[in-house]
Structures are given as structure tokens and as C-alpha cells.
Amino acid sequence: MDFFERQEKARRNTKFLVIYFTAGVAMMILVIYVVFLTAFSTAGSRHHPQHHYYDDNDDTQLEANAYLFWRPQLFFGVAIGTLAVIGIGSGFKTMQLAQGGSVVSSMMGGRLINPNTQDLDERKLVNVVEEMALASGVPVPQVYVIDGEEGINAFAAGHTTSDATVTVTRGCMKLLTRDELQGVVAHEFSHILNGDMRLNLRLLGTIFGILCLAIIGRILLYTRGGNSRDRNALPIVGALLLVVGWVGVFFGRLIQAAVSRQREFLADASAVQFTRNPLGITGALKKIGGLGAEGSRIRHAHAEEVSHMFFGNGLGEPLFSMMATHPPLVDRIRAIDPSFDGKFPPVKYAAEEEAPYGATQPASARRGSIPPVWPVALGAVMPNLGTPNMAHLHYAVALRESFPPALQDAAHDAMGASALIYALLLSTDSAMRTKQLELLAQNTSAAVRQETERLLPQVDPVATNAKLPLVDLALPGLRQLSPAQYAQFSRAIHVLIEADGEIDLFEYVLQKIVLRHLDTQFNGARKAVVQYYALAPLAQDCAVLLSALAHVGSDDPAQCEAAFRQGMQSLAPIARAPLVYVSAQESDLTHVDAALNRLNQAAPQIKKAVINACAQVVAADGVIQEMEAELLRAIADALDCPMPPFLQTGVAPGT
Secondary structure, three states, X not given: OOHHHHHHHHHHHHHHHHHHHHHHHHHHHHHHHHHHHHHHHHHHHHHOOOOOOOOOOOOHHHHHHHHHHOOHHHHHHHHHHHHHHHHHHHHHHHHHHHHOHHHHHHHOOOEEOXXXXXXXXXXXXXXXXXXXXXXXXOOOOEEEEEOOOOOOOEEEEOOOOOOOEEXXXXXXXXXXXXXXXXXXXXXXXXXXXXXXXXXXXXXXXXXXXXXXXHHHHHHHHOOOOOOOOOOOOHHXXXXXXXXXXXXXXXXXXXXHHHHHHHHHHHHHHHHHHHHXXXXXXXXHHHHHHHOHHHOOOOOOOOHHHHHHHOOOOOOOOOOOHHHOOOOOHHHHHHHHOOOOOOOOOOOOOHHHHOOXXXXXXXXXXXXXXXXXXXXXXXXXXXXXXXXXXXXXXXXXXXXXHHOOHHHHHHHOOHHHHHHHHHHHOOOOOHHHHHHHHHHHHHHOOHHHXXXXXXXXXXXXXXXXXXXXHHHHHHHXXXXXXXXXXXXXXXXXXXXXXXOOOOOOHHHHHHHHHHHHHHHHHHHOOOOOOOOEOOOHHHHHHHHHHHHHHHHHHOOOHHHHHHHHHHHHHHHHHHHOOOXXXXXXXHHOHHHHHHHHHHHOOEOHHHHHHHHHHHHHHHOOOOOEOHHHHHHHHHHHHHOOOOOOOOOOOOOOOOO
């Protein structure tokens, strides 16, 4: 199953979520109706004892009995009331979650880790997350730690890679070795890449609506009147709602379990494929078992709402196995290590099991030059998309450590990260660079210009294939900007790009990546909704994008048109609409921007066809060169299809 099939499966699972939700709500209405019917019938029988008269010649008694079980006014009142509470609750929670993973991480008591932290455990965690992100081709997510939780657990949250966060408990950070922590983080990254993360947030918003009756009941139960003599009926109503609300809790847990359980096996397997180190994730699972009942327990008040997102079971063992959000630990371990005997070893702190952080780094992490860039074969493009492996991970470690310390520190700081992006966008022409620096000072400040110039000697030697990873590393630092600073930052980027009056598709896509990934946080941008399930309405957008790529690859009109035709031919069978080659003026940055925005709303399989066509265009001359490869990765990122770095087949990075 490739990346796009996993994305399509996650989209289908959303439909199943709607079915589960509808069935759960219907059952809740039925149960609540029966409860209220019983309560009213009991109350009525006390005040109006029934006298039974039997008449063999009419159906009076049968009609009376039927009325006891079917009262339309009561049923529709219960249905409307229940739907109103669930709808308002789900809508409120969904709006609250619109900002993405940071809302969930903060809701669970998570503390955002400063990317420049000097704490050794936090530094280890941040480095592992950065390596996973670089290997996957996704922007580095924000990292949170829940200080009050001593068990071993973690979760990833967000609508897209733009607003994703990775959150771990203090026990996870302190008790796991680097390899074990890497296994847990790889598990969470599989949820990010497979589309599970978006489904989890939708499920969180949905489940909150179902739980609302119990939440309201709990609030009313503890409500007291202003005077002790007052007869306050609210606690009685609260107790009734709490009892009824547990019906919602039951069905909510069933829905969470139905959506979550099987995906944990898949995420475990993906983590092993990613790291090629089964001892990492199995070691983490064994430590959870070794801690006993508290192994992965989360005691936070919101743990039940988020239970389907955890790495391990965050709640107590359920009464029924079908309500379990996670498979048993032994089953998960044996799926990876069939020889496991079911015995969990004693648990030690990570500091007692491994050398101080830094001495445990793999050989590929030693600072030095990154692996050379080779021409990429066309057949290597699609298979690796969204499916990083151990070679990508080793490459990411070497790549991150190859950056000079000054650039690594700058990437983790708000002002430094801004200056880093500015430096990446400066022209190689000295006169144009001077003009851009003057414009930068006019649109920001002299201090920002000075910081940009300070970083230039470190940025200029950065290879083309390292520019996008450097941008990804800088995103957590850029998220520390204030809204006013972000407005200034985005304006300055546009000024730098437009300074030379030339079309540079790579620079355009680079800045689009930066602003797109930050837009949700600063502008409240809504997540993209799939609107196109056929390619025909997007034919013109495909033509614009393929034409723009063809113009980048060559100055010869004949070669440009030939490259376009090669990409067009791969789309023609499914386009069902003509794709017409357009001029450079008709495929300028404005047209490309509109095309990418519309293509980003396409279904996964359509995006797959578009990216494959783009690869056909840039590989029209037989190979994909360095700039073309990174341009292809940038376009894939703009379409929310993370593409790992291109590696030479059969050669280990760092050799």
C-alpha cells in the first residue's frame, strides 16, 4: 500500500466515522427515550393508578398498551434535544480545534519545548523529531512535553503537516533510550503520513458532542443553590443527565475503539520499516508493560477524549475488549517479535542504560559534508513518496549535523529563522543582492539586515538539496514570531522575490511552503477540503503547472513543448479533457499559485497522477537533476504529499 492508497483509506475511514457516529447517536436517542418514557410512566402510574377493563369486542386495551411504548411528542422532543446538544458540542469542539495540534497539546497540559533548549533529555527529543521530519520530507512539528505524567505515552495531533505537533509524557522522555524514543516518534510520524492524525481530530470533535450530556450532568450535579434552604433541583437533573450521558460515553468509546485499534498495528509496522530497528519500539512497549498498570496511564481530565490518539492505552483496562482503543501490549510486541515470551523486564531510567547524549550518536551523525547529489532516475520518484526508510533517516541525521552550529542555532530562534529564510532568497548577483538587502532593511529593520548578512557566509555554501530541509528546520523558530512580526516577515519575503522582476519557480515554491505552513497559526487559515474527485475540472490547472515546469527546464521552445507533452501523456487517459500547452506569460507565478491552490483540494489519487506527470516533465531529458529534484519535492509539499530526500540507490549516505 503506497502513500496515496493510505491517504485514500484514511478518507474512507472518515466515511465510516460518519456511519459509526450516526448509529451511536441513533442508539443514544433510543436509550434516552426509553429512560424518559420509563420515568414518566412510573411517575404517571403513581398519580393515576390504572384500572383495567377488559372488553373482548374492541381494541381499547391494546391501544392503551401501545401508547405506553410510543409517545411521538416525547420521542421527537428527546431526539431534537439530544441532536441539539451533540451538534452544538461537536461544533464548538471542532471550531476550538481549528488551530490544529497545538490546541490538543495545550489542552492535555503540554509544555512547548524551546527548540534551543539546553536540557539534555529535551535536546534528545527535539533532535529525534527533527531527524524524522527531515527524513520524511515534512516540516518539523512543534514538540510538547507533559511534565505531570510519569507514564510512557505520546501522541501526534493536527489537521495537516502544517499544524502538526508531537507530544510526549515526561516518563516517555526520561525512561526511554534514544532508540526507544526514536521508535515511538516514528510510530507517531506514521500517523502523520497516513492521514490518521486528521481523522483523529475529527473524531475528537465528534466524540466531544456525544460526551456533552455526561459533561453537563457532571456540572449540574455539583451545582448548589445560593441559600441552603433553597430546594435546588439542578443536582437531580444533573444526576439524571449523568446517567443518560454514560450511554454517550459507552458509544463514544466504541467509536474510538473501532477507528483506532487496527491502525496501531499498522503504525508499529511502519515505525519498524522507518527505523529498521525493531528493538526500539518493542523496547518502549516492554517498558510500558514493566511499569504495570501505570505504564501508559494518563491522569489528565481530558485523557478520555484523546484516548484514541495515544501511543499506548492511556486509560484503565476497559470492561469489554471491544471498547479497547489499543491492542494488548503482548499482541503488539509479538506482531514485531514473535519470540517474545510475555515477560516484561524491570524498568530503568534511560540515563542508566546508555551513555550521555552525544556519545550515542550514530557514525552518520558526525559533522561533515552531506552525501553528494546524484541525478535521480524517474522510477525512484513515486515509490518513496510518503514512505521514508532507514536510508532516509541516516541521511537526515547526517544532513542535520552537516549544518554549521550558527545555522542550527539561528533556525531555532525567531529572528534568526527569519534572517535564514531571507538569506536563502537572496540573489547570487552582487548588485541585485545589494538591492535586496536595502529593500530588506526598509521593510524590516537594520538589525534584521545585519543578522541576514551575518548568516550569508554560512548560507551561500548550502547545497540545493539542503535548502528545503533547512527551511523545514526553521519553521518551529518562525512559529515564535508575533502576529505583527509575521505580517512583516511575509511582506519582506514578497519584496525579496519580486525585486529582480524575474520568474524563479523554485524561489516562489520555497516561499509558498513557508507561508502555507505558517498560515494556520497566524491567519487562522482553514484546512483544505477535498472538492475534486475527477481530474477534468482541474485540466487547465494541470496544463499551467506542467507548462511552468517545462519552461524552467529549458529555454528552447521545442524542448519545452516536448517536455510538456511527455507529462501530458501520463494524465491524458484520466483527464477526459484537453491539456493545452501555454506560454511562459500564461504560466507565470500568479497562474501557478492559483493552480496549486486548486490542485491541493483534489483527492489523493488525483494528486498522485499530477505529481507523476510533473516528474515526467522534469525527467524529459532522461534524468532529474539536483534543482529539478528539489523543485519536484517543493511542489509535492505544496500538495500536502511529503516527499523524502532523493538518495542514490545502493549507496549508504555518508559514504
